[in-house]
Amino acid sequence: MSLSPKSIFVNQLGYLTGGQKRFWIRARSPLPFVLQAAGGMAVYAGITSPAGGDYQAGDFSALCAPGTYQLEVGGSRVPVVIRRGAYRDVLNALLRFFDYQLCGVALPASEAGPWAHGPCHTHPAQVLGEARTVSCNGGWHDAGDYGKYTVPAAKAVADLLLAHECFPSPLAECRPMEAVHPTPHLPPALEVAREEVVWLLSMQDPETGGVYHKVSTAAFPPLDTRPEDDAAPLVLCPISYAATATFCAAMAHAAVVYRPFDPALASCAADAARRAYAWLLRGDMRPFRNPAEIRTGEYGDDELRDELLWASCAMLRLTGDPACHALCEPLLDLDLPLELGWADVALYGVIAYLMAPPGATRTDLRAKLVQRFKSLLDDFAALAKAHPFGLPMRDEDFIWGSNMVLLNRAMSFLVAEALGVYHPATRAVVQRTVDYLLGANPLGQCYVTGFGTNPVCHPHHRPSVADDVGDPVPGMVAGGPNRNLQDEITRRKLAGRPAMEAYIDHQDSYSTNEVAIYWNSPAVLVVAGLMEKGER
Ligand code: G3I
Ligand code: 9MR
Ligand code: ZN
Ligand code: CA
Numbered sequence: 001m002s003l004s005p006k007s008i009f010v011n012q013l014g015y016l017t018g019g020q021k022r023f024w025i026r027a028r029s030p031l032p033f034v035l036q037a038a039g040g041m042a043v044y045a046g047i048t049s050p051a052g053g054d055y056q057a058g059d060f061s062a063l064c065a066p067g068t069y070q071l072e073v074g075g076s077r078v079p080v081v082i083r084r085g086a087y088r089d090v091l092n093a094l095l096r097f098f099d100y101q102l103c104g105v106a107l108p109a110s111e112a113g114p115w116a117h118g119p120c121h122t123h124p125a126q127v128l129g130e131a132r133t134v135s136c137n138g139g140w141h142d143a144g145d146y147g148k149y150t151v152p153a154a155k156a157v158a159d160l161l162l163a164h165e166c167f168p169s170p171l172a173e174c175r176p177m178e179a180v181h182p183t184p185h186l187p188p189a190l191e192v193a194r195e196e197v198v199w200l201l202s203m204q205d206p207e208t209g210g211v212y213h214k215v216s217t218a219a220f221p222p223l224d225t226r227p228e229d230d231a232a233p234l235v236l237c238p239i240s241y242a243a244t245a246t247f248c249a250a251m252a253h254a255a256v257v258y259r260p261f262d263p264a265l266a267s268c269a270a271d272a273a274r275r276a277y278a279w280l281l282r283g284d285m286r287p288f289r290n291p292a293e294i295r296t297g298e299y300g301d302d303e304l305r306d307e308l309l310w311a312s313c314a315m316l317r318l319t320g321d322p323a324c325h326a327l328c329e330p331l332l333d334l335d336l337p338l339e340l341g342w343a344d345v346a347l348y349g350v351i352a353y354l355m356a357p358p359g360a361t362r363t364d365l366r367a368k369l370v371q372r373f374k375s376l377l378d379d380f381a382a383l384a385k386a387h388p389f390g391l392p393m394r395d396e397d398f399i400w401g402s403n404m405v406l407l408n409r410a411m412s413f414l415v416a417e418a419l420g421v422y423h424p425a426t427r428a429v430v431q432r433t434v435d436y437l438l439g440a441n442p443l444g445q446c447y448v449t450g451f452g453t454n455p456v457c458h459p460h461h462r463p464s465v466a467d468d469v470g471d472p473v474p475g476m477v478a479g480g481p482n483r484n485l486q487d488e489i490t491r492r493k494l495a496g497r498p499a500m501e502a503y504i505d506h507q508d509s510y511s512t513n514e515v516a517i518y519w520n521s522p523a524v525l526v527v528a529g530l531m532e533k534g535e536r
Contacts, residue, residue, distance in 0.1 A: 001027060001029070001031060001074055002074050002075040002076070003025055003026075003027060003031070003073060003074025003075060003076050004076060005076045005077070005078050006444060007025055007026040007027065007074075007076075008023065008024075008025050008071065008073060008074075008076060008078050008444075009023060009024040009025070009026075009439065009440045009441060009442070009444050010023045010024075010071065010078060010080050010435075010439060010440055011023075011434065011435040011438045011439055011440050012438050012439035012446045012451070012452030012453045012454065013081070013086055013087060013090055013438045013439075013446075013451060013452060014080065014081030014082060014083055014086040015080070015081070015082050015083075015086060016082075016083075016084065016085075016086050016087070016530070016531070016534035017064050017065075017066055017082060017083065017084050018064065018534055019061070019427075019431055019530070019533075019534035020059075020061045020427065020428060020431045020534075021059065021060045021061045021063065021082070022057055022058065022059050022060075022061070022390075022431075022432075022435065022440070023057070023058050023060075023071060023073075023080070023440065024051060024055050024056065024057050024058075024388070024389060024440055025048060025055065025056050025057075025058070025073060025074065026054050026055060026056075026442070027048070027054070027055075027056045027074065028054065028056075029050075029056075030047050030048050030049055030050070030056060031047070031048050031056065031073055031074050032045065032046070032047050032048075032073070033045070033046055033047070033048060033058050033071060033072060033073035034046075034071075034072050034073075035060055035063060035069040035070070035071055035072075035080065036069060036070045036072060037067055037069055038067065038068065043063060043065070043069070044060050044062070044063045044069075046058055046059065046060060048073070051388040051389070051390075052386065052387065052388035053388045054388075055388040055389070055442075057388075057390075058073065063082065064082070065082065066082050066083045066084060067081075067082055067083075068080070068081050069081075069082070079453075085531070087434070087527050087530065087531055088170075088173060088531070089451075090438070090448060090451050090475070090527060091170060091171070091173075091174060091524065091527045091528055091531065092173070092174045092175060092475075093448070093450060093451065093474050093475025094448070094475050094477070094520055094523050094524050094527060095160075095171070095174045095176065095188060095189065095192055095475075095524050096174070096175070096176060096177065096192075096474075096475055097473070097474075097475040097476050097515075097517075097520050098140055098156075098160075098192045098193070098195075098196070098517065098520065099111070099112075099176055099177040099180055099192060100112065100115060100463070100473045100475075100476075101140035101141045101142075101517060102138070102139075102140060102141075102180060102195060103120055103121050103137070103138060103139055103140060103141050103146070103148060103199075103227070104119055104120065104121055104122050104137035104138045104139075105119055105138070105180055106118050106119045107177070107180060108179055108180075110179060111177035111178070111179050111180060112177065114467070114469040115463065115464075115467060115469060115473050117226060117227055117228055117463065117467070118228040119228065120146070120226075120227035120228045120230060121137070121146060121227070121230065121234060122137055123231075123233075123234060124136075124234070125215045125233075125234035125235060125236045126233060126234070126235055126236065127212075127236045128235050128236060128237055128238060128291060128293075128294070134202070134212075134236055135202065136148070136199065136202040136203055136212075136215050136236070137199070137202070138195060138198060138199040138202070139153065139195060139196050139198075139199025139200070139202075140153070140156070140195070140196055140199075140517050141227070141463075141517075142297065142516060142517060143297075143461075143514055143515055143516035143517065144459065144460040144461040144462055144510065144514040144515055144516075145216075145220050145221075145296065145297065145462065146216070146217070146221070146225075146227060146230050146462065147214060147215070147216035147217075147220075147296045147297055148199065148214060148215050148216065149213070149214040149216075149297055149299050150200065150203050150211055150212065150213055150214060150240075150242075150243035150246065150247055151213070151242050151243055151246050151299045151301070151342055151343075152299060152342040152516065152517065152518045153196055153199075153200060153250075153517065154200070154246035154247055154249060154250035155246070155340070155341070155342045155345070155348075155518045155521065156193075156196065156517040156518045156520075156521040157193050157196050157197060157200070157250045157253070157254065157521075158249070158250055158253055158348055158521075159340075159411070159518070159521030159522050159524065159525055160189045160190075160192065160193040160521055160524060160525075161189070161190070161193060161250075161253050161254060161257045162351070162411075162415060162525060163189050163521075163524050163525035163528050163529075164187055164189040164190055164193075164257065165257060165355075165418070166414060166415060166418035166525065166528075166529065167414075167418075167525070167528035167529050167531070167532045168187060168189075169532065170527075170528040170531035170532050171187065171188050171189050171524075171528050172187065172188065174188040174189070175188070176188050176191045176192045181194070181195070183262065186261050186262065187261065189524065190257065190258065190261060190262075193254075194258075194262070194265065196517075197250075197251070197254045197258075197265065197269060198265070200247055200250065200251065201251070201268060201269070201272055203215070203243070203247065204247065204272055204275065204276065205239060208239070208279055209244075209275030209276050209278055209279040210239035210243075210244050210276070210279045210283065211239060211240075211243040211244040211247040211248075211276060211279075212236045212237060212238065212239055212240075212243060213237040213238060213239065213240040213242070213243045213288050213299070214236075214237045214243075214296070214297070214299070215234055215235070215236050215237075216234065216235065216237075216294070216296040216297075217230065217232040217233065217234060217235070217296065218232065218233070218235055218293055218294055218295065218296075219232075219294075219295040219296065220295070220296060221462070223460070223462060223465050223466075223507065223508075224462070224465050224466045225462055225466055226462070226463065226466040226467065227462070227463055229466075230462075235294065237288075237290075237291065237294060238288075238291070239279075240286075240287075240288035241280070241283055241284065241285050241286055241287070241288070241304050241307065242287070242288055242299070242301050242304055242307050243288070244276050244279050244280055244283065245276075245280055245304065245307035245308055245310065245311045246307055246310065246311075246345065247272075247273075247276050248273050248276035248277050248280060248311040248314065248315065249273075249307075249310040249311045249313075249314040249315075249345075249348065249349075249352070250314075251269040251270070251272045251273035251276065252269070252270070252273040252277075252311070252314035252315050252317065252318040252352075253314050253317075253318075253352070254266065254269040255267070255269040255270035255273060255318050256317060256318055270318060273314070273315065273318065274315075276311070277311060277312075277315050280308060280311060285304045285305075285308070287300055287301060287302050287304065288300055288301075299342060299343075301343040303336070303343075303344070305331060305334060305336060306336045306337075306344060306345050306346040306349065307345055308327075308331060309328070309331040309332065309334075309336065309345075309346055309349035310345045310346070310348045310349040310352065312324055312327045312328045312331060312349070313328050313332075313348075313349040313350070313351075313352035313353040313356070314348075314349075314352045316328055316352070316353065316356045316360055316361070317352045317353070317355055317356040317357075317360075320356070320357050320359065320360035321360075322360075325360065325361070325362070328349075328353060329362075329365070331349070332349070332350070332353065332365065332369065338350060338372065338373070338376045338412075339408065340408040340411060340412065340522070341404070341405075341408065342518055347373075347376075347412060350369050350372070350373060351415055351419070353365075353366070353369060354366060354369060354370070354373075354419050354421075355419065370421055373412075373416055373421055374416075374421060374423065376412065377412065377413055377416060377421075377423040377425070377426075378423075380392035380409050380412065380413070380425075380429065381423065381424075381425035381429065384425060384428070384429050384432065385425075389432060389435070389436055389440065389441060389442075389500075390428060390429070390432035390435075391406060391429075391432055391433065391436055392406070392409045392410070392429055392433075393405070393406055393409070395483065395498075395499040396483075396499075398480070398481045398482060398483045398499035398500060398502060399482055399483070399484060400479060400482045400484065400486055400511050400512075401479045401480070401482075401516065401519055402479065402480040402481050402482060403437065403447055403477055403478065403479060403480035403519055403523075404477075404479075404480075404516075404518065404519045404522060406433055406436065406437075406480075407433065407437070407477075407519070407522035407523050407525075407526050408522050409429070409433070410429055410430045410433035410434075410522075410526045410529075411522045411525050411526055411529075413425070413426040413429050413430060414426065414430060414525065414526060414529035415525075418529075426533075427533060427534075430526060430529060430530050430533070431530060431534065433526060434526060434527060434530050437477070437523065438451070438452055439452050439453070439454060441500060442498070442500045442501050443500075443501055443503060445503065445505070447477055447478045447480055448475065448476065448477055448478075448523075449464075449471075449472045449473065449474050449475065449476040449478075449515075450471060450472070450473075450474025450475060450476075451474070451475075456472070456476070456478045456505055456513065457471070457472065457505055458472070458505050458506055458507045458513065459472050459476055459478055459505075459507065459513050459514065459515050460507055460508065460509060460510040460513050460514040460515070461473065461476065461507075461514070461515050465507050475520070476515040476520065477515060477519045477520050477523050478503075478505075478512070478513050478514070478515060478519075479511065479512055479513060479514050479515070479516070479519060480503060480512065481499060481500050481501065481502045481503040481512060482502055482503070482511050482512045483497075483499040483502045484511070485502065485511070486511035487508065487509050487510050487511040487512075488508070489504060489506055489508045489509050490502065490504055490509055490511060490512055
């Protein structure tokens with residue numbers, strides 16, 4: 001049977017020498033394959049096996065010698081690379097993306113290359129409905145828009161801090177944009193995340209300890225607006241429970257992680273977390289809704305007990321206070337979904353509990369949580385086993401930001417392992433996740449800008465659309481397939497497509513091709529984790 005190269009799906013950045021190596025083809029029956037070294041010598045031969053649906057998978061994990069090979073299958077050939085550090089450059093770019101998202105400072109060409117731009121959004125923001133203004137410069141633009149939202153910012157910060165805690169050595173080789181950081185030479189993930197921590201601190205109301213939900217213009221500016229040209233007034237939306245709780249959790253986390261590196265920041269963060277926690281204990285558990293005059297991202301969430309859980313466990317980790325433990329207990333007993341999303345955050349709470357000083361926790365409760373964590377991973381492993389590309393995903397999981405859903409699940413395995421909760425499927429799930437992200441998927445799409453043989457070229461990202469550089473900012477993870485077709489262009493072009501193919505590399509497709517800080521942040525952790533595990 002003959003196969004077009006378009007029906008052969010590989011990790012376009014290659015494979016680690018010691019890692020699992022797999023490729024996929026769209027074909028109904030097994031096909032023989034060979035890998036040829038430069039010069040044409042066949043160094044590995046095998047046969048594909050059915051993977052599910054229309055797909056076959058081929059495994060060449062036994063081939064470990066670094067090199068560039070030609071994979072020949074069904075009469076077609078595609079290049080395949082095996083090398084140490086295959087993901088080093090993409091990890092660096094995934095982390096540097098956060099520097100590209102920086103608001104309020106100029107990105108000099110010496111750091112940002114052709115994507116340099118002047119300072120943006122430096123004017124103070126007006127508290128909605130009041131005459132008061134607050135200066136909340138800095139931080140990261142959320143996504144393809146220029147809004148800065150507390151809730152997803154807390155997730156992104158938490159991921160980077162966890163990445164640093166779990167996998168510091170692969171991250172140590174990353175090179176943030178030194179010139180834009182007032183405190184260069186912190187461990188890279190902490191140097192980068194520090195900007196968002198400082199911005200988050202400015203989102204707290206000093207009077208009450210409550211935290212503003214977001215700062216943005218009233219509506220999204222046109223897609224071709226450069227950051228420094230987005231001059232509409234900035235509005236601070238009201239303090240919300242979700243913002244205050246996720247802020248509290250992220251600041252408590254930062255207080256612990258920055259303590260040895262930046263004690264002054266750590267102590268500000270600890271103080272801010274305490275004040276936010278006090279607000280929560282008085283506060284009103286009401287979901288945030290966009291005020292009538294505001295049309296930017298809502299980040300609304302009706303279930304807020306998981307946010308309180310995360311804040312309480314993070315405070316327990318920071319303070320060891322038995323009063324926090326008393327608050328954690330009943331919340332840990334609830335059957336909240338164990339996720340790492342921007343709206344479902346209970347697993348962050350469980351992780352914080354398991355990272356708290358053992359003396360501040362209860363052994364039987366820890367054991368119970370470890371059991372729940374394991375059974376979550378069992379469920380993901382079962383999904384992965386049934387999936388043609390080995391992913392812990394169902395069709396229903398390909399929603400807006402599906403790449404985050406997948407990366408979060410891979411992250412659950414890696415963080416579990418860093419906490420001593422081993423699962424036999426970890427390596428495979430993590431490698432499959434990175435393979436999928438970097439091109440081993442039914443579209444042969446590398447979902448990261450600037451990387452792979454078929455990278456995302458037209459992300460819904462205002463700075464990239466508005467500049468006159470051909471290529472988009474590098475290192476950005478696109479949202480990925482979304483079977484719910486939630487923008488005009490996908491409804492027009494993708495109706496009836498299978499879930500994993502409901503994606504289009506078009507700048508207007510905000511529901512499949514936008515980028516976001518909290519889609520890059522789990523990618524940083526997962527790629528760093530894979531580098532640490534795949535190279536022995
Ligand atoms: O979780 C539900 C699921 O239960 C349901 O069955 C399924 C069917 O619709 O969808 C899932 O909900 C989706 C939800 O995301 C999951 O997080 C919604 O359909 C989907 O509309 C919603 O999309 C969010 C989108 O904003 C629209 O509100 C994305 O998560 C969120 O990442 C995105 O965030 C935007 C900001 O608003 C503005 N800035 C850019 C950013 C990225 O696109
Ligand atoms: O650009 C906006 C993107 O950042 C959001 O995620 C998305 C959903 O809220 O909305 C985008 O803005 C679009 C708006 O919703 C509808 N008109 C076209 C806008 C894109 O330019
Ligand atoms: Zn800005
Ligand atoms: Ca929630």
